[in-house]
Amino acid sequence: MEVKKCETLQEVRDEIDALDDKIVELIGARNSYIKQAARFKNTTEEVKAPERISEIIAKVRHKALTMGMSANLLEEIYTIMIDEMVESEIAEFRNSSVF
Numbered sequence: 454m455e456v457k458k459c460e461t462l463q464e465v466r467d468e469i470d471a472l473d474d475k476i477v478e479l480i481g482a483r484n485s486y487i488k489q490a491a492r493f494k495n496t497t498e499e500v501k502a503p504e505r506i507s508e509i510i511a512k513v514r515h516k517a518l519t520m521g522m523s524a525n526l527l528e529e530i531y532t533i534m535i536d537e538m539v540e541s542e543i544a545e546f547r548n549s550s551v552f
Contacts, residue, residue, distance in 0.1 A: 480534065487538045491546040500542050506535055 459465045494500050513531050514524040 483534075484538055484541065487542045488545045491542045491549060494546060497543055497546060500546050501539060506539075509535065 457468060459468060491500060510528055510531055513527050517524040517527040
């Protein structure tokens with residue numbers, strides 16, 4: 454992703470605000486897919502999927518390093534996000550399992 458060279462602090466802030474809007478939209482889309490995933494699982498243990506979480510964290514850490522970013526920062530952000538999304542997926546799973 455190419456980053457625009459800004460000429461003023463306000464321009465930097467505007468670009469950050471625009472990115473924040475996109476980040477929130479992407480997290481919302483990710484959460485929607487997480488909820489859909491609940492339909493394909495049979496137990497709450499499948500929902501928790503620790504192996505999958507480990508894969509995601511490893512991938513994110515690698516991507517961060519290739520971009521010259523802090524892998525620890527991205528791991529922490531993703532761990533928080535995944536923990537919260539697993540909880541919403543468990544709720545979705547339990548709601549869809551009720552007959």
